[in-house]
Amino acid sequence: MLWPIDLIVLTFVIFCAIAAITVRDLLGTAILFSAYSFLMCLLWAVMGAVDVAFTEASVGAGVSTVFLVAAVFRTSRRTKD
Amino acid sequence: MKFLGLVIVCLTGGLLLYGTMDLPNWGDPASPASTHLSDYYIEHIVEETQVPNLVTAVLADYRGYDTMFETAVVFCAGLACFLLLRDFRPGKxxxxxxxxxxxxxxxxxxxxxxxxxxxxxxxxxxxxxSDIIIKTVCRILIPFIQIYALYVVAHGDFSPGGGFQGGVIFGSSLILMAISYNLKTLLKRVTEKFLSMFAATGVLIYVGLGVLAMIMGGQFLDYGMLAPLVPWDPGHIRALGMLGVEIGVGIAVMSVMVIIYVNIVSEGRHDEGL
Known part of the structure; x- marks a missing residue:
């Protein structure tokens, strides 16, 4: 029914996931994780799991990004590997 | 070593993808879950609990244990963060x-x-x-975020949402206050003692409702037994029980989110943050 949306969002999800593990800037990784969570949230909403989408948006894209940014703020911004 | 890691990751991913081929298709009406379990919930939830949102009814009533220990896990996460990071030595x-x-x-x-x-x-x-634009915008925005969070908690029976999401949104409004002003402004209004007590109170409300049902002669978390306590609306007692439980979850999650943020961002010293 909504397969074009599914396809586009899934492509972006995979791009975000790959970018999050290849980018060396940890702050960028945190933001990419946030984008990843938002896209997953869209996928849940398309599948009709609105409660899960809500949780993903508030926890995954919202609070956990803040935690990651806070952790980066207190440690280092560049990865070693 | 990196090559070995890549091989292991690809192998595990391949096995997982191979495993998903056995799963039923998405939305397949002939799958085991849809033939036995979902039917019962869809047919009986509204008459048994008077709650239109089936997801909330399943999470807070039919699987009340699951959600209770989930709340306990969130509480333990906050406790672990506090025990690991909190630093009581005064800064030099x-x-x-x-x-x-x-x-x-x-x-x-x-x-x-x-x-x-x-x-x-x-x-x-x-x-x-502090930038006056950021401060003013956040000052205007925070009350609305909090009202929305309360709405999400209170309206969890009828629409998507519930204690967990509402608690997270309320917690993020407090975190926004810490980011837009500074950490001390937040901790002056919401002290550490207040947060720890609220985190424990949330879990206590959940467990307390369960124990109250036992005292009233039912089983643990059997909200139907609470009906004599609410004589004016006994028909909706299960919905009201779920609302009480959601409020407990919301309180616990809200305080734990703030505890984790405050401890991470100030390295446990609670003096300065983002």
């Missing part, structure tokens, strides 16, 4: 700002300290004057 350097003139004072001796009041204000090391 102290910074004070003379409010009328804006002059900064730097104290290197840990024994000398000033009493912050109208004249002097305890300051962060890399303090920058």
């Amino acid at each position: 350097d102290r910074y004070y700002r003379h409010i009328p003139t804006g002059v900064m004072l730097h104290f290197k001796n840990p024994d000398t300290r000033m009493i912050p009041g109208n004249e002097f204000e305890h300051m962060d090391k890399d303090w920058v004057p």
Whole structure:
């Protein structure tokens, strides 16, 4: 029914996931994780799991990004590997 | 080593993808879950619990144990963060700002300290004057976020949402206050003691409702047994029980989110943050 949306969002999800593990800037990784969570949230909403989408948006894209940014703020911004 | 890691990741991913081929298709009406379990819920939930949102009814009533221990896990996460990171040693350097003139004072001796009041204000090391635009926007925005969070908690029976999401949104509004002003502004309004007590109270409300049902003669978390306590609306007692439980979850999650943020961002010293 909504397969074009599914396809586009899934492509972006995979791009975000790959970018999050290849980018060396940890702050960028945190933001990419946030984008990843938002896209997953869209996928849940398309599948009709609105409660899960809500949780993903508030926890995954919202609070956990803040935690990651806070952790980066207190440690280092560049990865070693 | 990196190559080995890549091989292991690809192998595990391949096995997982191979495993998903056995799963039923998405939305397949002939799958085991849809033939036995979902039917019962869809046919009986509204007449048994008077709750239109089936997801909330399943999470808070039919699987009340699951959600209760989920709340306990969130509480334990906050506790672990506190125990690992909290640092009670006083910081060596102290910074004070003379409010009328804006002059900064730097104290290197840990024994000398000033009493912050109208004249002097305890300051962060890399303090920058707060931006008036950010402060004003956040001051206007925060009450609306909090109202929305309360709505999500209270309306969890009828629409998507519930204690967990509402608690997270309420917690993020407090975190927004800490980011837009500074950490001390938040901790002055919402003290550490208050947060820890609220985190424990949330779990206690959940467990307490379960124990109350036992005292009233039912089984643990059997909200139907609470009906004599609400004589004016006994038909909706299960919905009201779920609402009470959601409020407990919301309180616990809200305080745990703030506890985790405050401890991570200040390395447990609770003095300065983002």
